[in-house]
Amino acid sequence: xxxxxxxxGKFDILVGVNLLREGLDFxxxxxxxxxxxxxxxxxxxxxxxxQTMGRAARNVRGKVILYADTITGSMRRAMxxxxxxxxxxxxxxxxxxxTPQSIIKDIEQLLDFDVE
Numbered sequence: 466x467x468x469x470x471x472x473x474g475k476f477d478i479l480v481g482v483n484l485l486r487e488g489l490d491f492x493x494x495x496x497x498x499x500x501x502x503x504x505x506x507x508x509x510x511x512x513x514x515x516q517t518m519g520r521a522a523r524n525v526r527g528k529v530i531l532y533a534d535t536i537t538g539s540m541r542r543a544m545x546x547x548x549x550x551x552x553x554x555x556x557x558x559x560x561x562x563x564t565p566q567s568i569i570k571d572i573e574q575l576l577d578f579d580v581e
Contacts, residue, residue, distance in 0.1 A: 490520075492568045496528050497521040502540055503533035514543035524567045 471479045472493065479491075497520050502509060508517075514531075521527030529547075531540055558565060 490523050490568070490570060492523045492570055494520050495524050495526050496530070498530045498532065500532050502531035503535050503537045505537055505539060509537070509539055511539040511542035511546065514539060515546055518543065518547055525565050526567075 467476070467479075470476050472491065474493075479494075497518060499514065499517055502514065507513065518529045521529050531544075533540060536544075557563070
């Protein structure tokens with residue numbers, strides 16, 4: 466119900482920990498804020514950071530903010546990889562005359578599994 470409400474615009478903010486890291490696409494997401502991004506561990510590995518940052522990638526105006534006191538190795542690798550991917554995508558788009566657009570999904574397409 467909460468996720469559907471978010472998709473329908475009933476909520477402006479959705480706060481999550483692990484569920485939102487991967488597997489769910491919310492085209493409406495325009496900002497992902499990662500708190501304590503410099504705290505090393507499972508949810509702050511470069512791979513996990515990239516997955517979480519990717520939640521904003523479905524929206525052409527998507528932004529990511531990493532809140533941290535210092536830039537860790539995981540953060541640096543994640544930022545470098547995201548920037549590398551952006552450069553590749555921009556070159557491809559330019560070569561093929563593609564203008565990026567936000568994806569559009571029906572609300573019914575939100576989940577492919579049951580949440581209890």
